[in-house]
Structures are given as C-alpha cells and as structure tokens.
Amino acid sequence: MRIRGPEPALAEVDMTPMIDIVFQLIAFFMVISNFEQTKADERVKLAKDALAQPSEVKIEHELALNIGFNRDREGNKIDPDPYVFFAGESIPIPQFGPKFDQEARLYDRTGVDPEDVTVVFRADQDVPTGMVQELMRMAQEVRVGDKPGFSKFIFKARQSTDGN
C-alpha cells in the first residue's frame, strides 16, 4: 500500500483576532480623543474644588478668558503680574477693557446680544481676586449703542474628587 505523504502546507496566520483587537483600540482612542477646540490654556492652574461640576447645558455663546501667570517649565512664575491670555496675546489685566469692547461689538454685529454671552473666567488659583473682579467690572461696563454689556459670568475650577 502506498501512503501519501503530507502536502506542503502554506503557513497562514489567522489575522482575525488581531484585527478585532486593533479595531477595538482604534475605536477606543477615537472615542476618548477630544477634538473639540478646547479653550484651556496650559499656563493657568485652576483652583481645585469638589463642587465644580461640568455644566449640564451647553453654553451657547461663551467668551473664555484665561487669566494666569507666565511660568517656566517647572511651573514657577517668571513674572509676578497676571495676564489675560487671549487670542494668542498676553494682555495685562488693566488693559483688557478695549478687548471687551471689541468682542461685544463683534457679537452685536453677528446678531448676538452681549447680555446672552457667558464670560467664562479660567483664572489661575494665585491670581488676586480683586483683579478678577476688575475684569468682571470691565465686562459689565461695556456698551454697544444703548445695550448693556456682558452680565453672565462663570468661574471654572478643576474638579477634585478627594473632597477638598
């Protein structure tokens, strides 16, 4: 009797499980990637608070202001004066008034009442409170024609879960 020897088999790697996993990973990274243009500035170290909860409703019109210090890589302040980091510029706080005027006029031209715009303060934890208040005052004092200026304000804080 003649016994037929095994035919030379082509080694095939089963790719299916690997592709499954890789697609899972891609889907995971796609979902958690945040492509929304974030208005955060790395230089600002927000205060921590347990009660700082993300908004339940999306703010329709927001004007985000990052107020912080120029820091080096280790996070030490280079300059003791705080600045508003706005549209790529570092503007000293007392000189920010004209920017509010400009923004209010811009909103007005696009048909948005400045009163409906929420000014979001992302202020560094070490910024003097009085300076933040001065910025609020400047925002309120803006006038476009006879319309009042900005009147909605929110403060941002880092959400902390340790209860502090």
Add this chain to the structure above:
Amino acid sequence: MKIRHSNSEGEKIVPQMAPMIDVVFQLLIFFMLTLKIVEPEGDFNINMPLTAPSQDPSQDVPLYDIKVKLRANPDGSLAQLSIGGNNLGNGPAAFQRLNDEVLKLVGGGAGVPMIDDMEVEIDADYNLNFQYAISAVSACTGRLNESGDIDRYVEKIKFAQPRRPSGM
C-alpha cells in the same frame, strides 16, 4: 494566437491583509499620540453680578443677605474668614465651618421658601488668591452628599466692589 486561460478552478482568493494592517496601525498610532488627558473641569452654575456703585441701595435689597468676608495676608493667603461678623478662622476647616454656618442660615437646604431670596455677598481683599474666593463660593453654594450629588444652599452670589489698594 492561442490565448491561454488561467485555470481558475479551485483557486482561493486571499485578501491582501498587509496594506489594511498598515493603515490600521497608522490610525492606531495617530489616535494614541493625539490623546491628551484633560483634567475634568467644572464651573459654578451661579450668577455673579458685581454690585454696581451707582445702584440705589434701597433697590433690590434681598430679604436675607449673608455677608462673607475674606481677609488676606500680604502674600495673598487667607488671614481670616468671617460670616456676618463671626470669625471662622483660616485654613480648610474655616471653609467647612462657613459651609455649616450657611447651612444653618438656609435652614436645612432646598425646599425652604426663603432660600430663593437669600443672597451671599463675598467681600474679598484685593490681593487674596483666587483659590480662596472659589472655596468661599463653593462653601456657600452647597455640599456634596453621600450619593455624590450636590445639596444646593444659596445660588445667588455676588461680589462686593473691589477695593484696589493704593500702589497697585
């Protein structure tokens, strides 16, 4: 000319996996590298009107006004926290005490009819670090209960006029 037909019988079509895997790995690396872990941020869902200096004090005076004062050391740290003239000290425990005091004043939390009329006025020193102002706002806003929800106390919070010290 004789055209030779290839023998298609029994031929297994093997899909080309290599290009797909190339692209899939490219995508995977792209998403891995663009991943930026952002710390969750929240905000205080309250309205904060600044007291206008020209406002007639007889107008819009809330029925129940809580005054919280924050005094600062020259370096911006908290020197003293007080509520309605009652000194609460400084440090994290002071904000806990402020939270307790506000709870006493609002009388047990939401559902109390007068809670909507209550307003907290925060009077902070000009050079006080902003983190203390946030802590004070937080202590007046409410507290986290055991289930992780917020028991809200006072939602109307305003700031007193900033008093710019001479020389700043």
